[in-house]
Amino acid sequence: MSGSSNIVAMKKIVQQLRFEANINRVKVSQAAAELQQFCMQNALQDPLLTGVSSSTNPFRTQKLCSFV
C-alpha cells in the first residue's frame, strides 16, 4: 500500500518540522557577540593565532629530538 507509506513518511516530515519550528532561538546579534567573546577570551591560548616561537612549538624546532 504505497499510499499509506507515503502518508507515514509525510507525517514524520511534518512532525519533524513542527518540532524544529518550536525551538527557542536567540537573536543573531547576541549569538554573534558570544562567538566573538569566546574568540577573544581564548585568543592568547591559541598557538596558531599568536604564533608560538620556535623554542616552545615542537613542530617548529629544526632539530629533531629523540624521546627516551
Next chain:
Amino acid sequence: MKRKCSCKRHIFCLGLFCFIYILFFKMLCGPGERYLPRKMAAQEVQPSETIAKLKLESETLKTKLEEERAKLHDVELHQVAEKVEPLGQFVMKTRRTLKGHGNKVLCMDWCKDKRRIVSSSQDGKVIVWDAFTTNKEHAVTMPCTWVMACAYAPSGCAVACGGLDNKCSVYPLSLDKNENLAAKKKSVAMHTNYLSACSFTNSDMQILTSSGDGTCALWDVESGQLLQSFHGHAADVLCLDLAPSETGNTFVSGGCDKKANVWDMRTGQCIQSFETHESDINSVRYYPSGDAFASGSDDATCRLYDLRADREVAIYSKESIIFGASSVDFSLSGRLLFGGYNDYTINVWDVLKGTRVAILFGHENRVSTLRVSPDGTAFCSGSWDHTLRVWA
C-alpha cells in the same frame, strides 16, 4: 351509498399513493449500489486528500521556520566583529612531510598525545605516524581499498577505520612492532553502503559512524551492538563531528542532500537542520565552544552556522575560489578556520570578519583531509598527492 363510494375511492387513492410511494422509495434507496459507490469513492479520496493536507502543512511549517529564523536576523557576524582588531600576517609553513602512502590519502586523525597521527589511503593502508620524528609506528593493510575514514581512540591504544567494506573495524595498537595488527581486528559497525566517517565518543567504548547508506549510527565497540541509529538524511552522509564534551550529547552530520543535521545521541532525533549549501557537504566541524559549527562544501564555500540563533551566520567564499572545500577545522580559539580545497590549496579564514587571511601552497593534488592538533600548536593536512603535511 355515497359514503361507500367515497370509501372505495379512498382505498383506491391510498393504494395508488402507497404504490407510488414504494416505487419512489425504491428509486431512492436503491439496489444499495447507488450509495456504496459514493462511499467507496469517498474512501479513495481520503488518502490523497490527507497527503495533500500534509504537504500543505509541511510547506506552511517550512515557511514559518524561515520566518522565525529571519525575525532574529538583525545583524551579520562580520558587522558585530567590525571593532575587533584585524589579524596580522600569518607565516605558516610545512614543518613535516609524512611520506609513505602509496596512494591518495583520504583521512587522518590526531592522537590525544598531540604527536601521533593515523592516516588512511585509497590503497587500503592505514599508517600510524609519530609526527615529531616522521617515523611510521604501525601499518595495517585493510582488506578493502578506499579507506575513507579513520579515527584515533581517546586512549591512544586503538584506531578505527573503514571504507568500501561498509564496516568500521577497530585495531588495538600494540607496543610490539612485529605483531600483526590485522589479527586482532574487531569489526564493530555494519552499514549497507560505504563508511564515510567515524569517530570515537568520549571513551574507547563507543564509535559513531556515518555512511553512504544515508544513516549515522552509534555502536558499542566491545559487543558490536548498534546502540542508536540516526535517520533523516535523504542521501549519502559524508561527514560528522561530535560536540565538545562540555556541551553535551549531540553531533552534527553533513551529506549529499546539502543538509547539515544536528542530532541528539540519546534519542536519535534530529534537533536542528540547516540547508543553505548548494552542493554536497564534505566536512563539518564544531566551533570550540560548541555553540556553532562550520561546514565545507563542493559549492566552494565554507559556512558558519550558529546553533542558538538556528541559522547560517557567515559564508567564507571568494569569487576566485571555485573548487570545493573538502575539509575544515578551527584553531583552538575559534578565530581561524582552515579549509582544505580541491584546488590543492589551504585557505585560512578569519571566522569573525569573514575574510581570508592566508593561502597555503604545498600540496600537489587535492587536499582531502585536515585536522588541527589537540593542543592547537599545528595542523595536519592529507592529500591525493600521497603525503601528509604538518603546518605550524
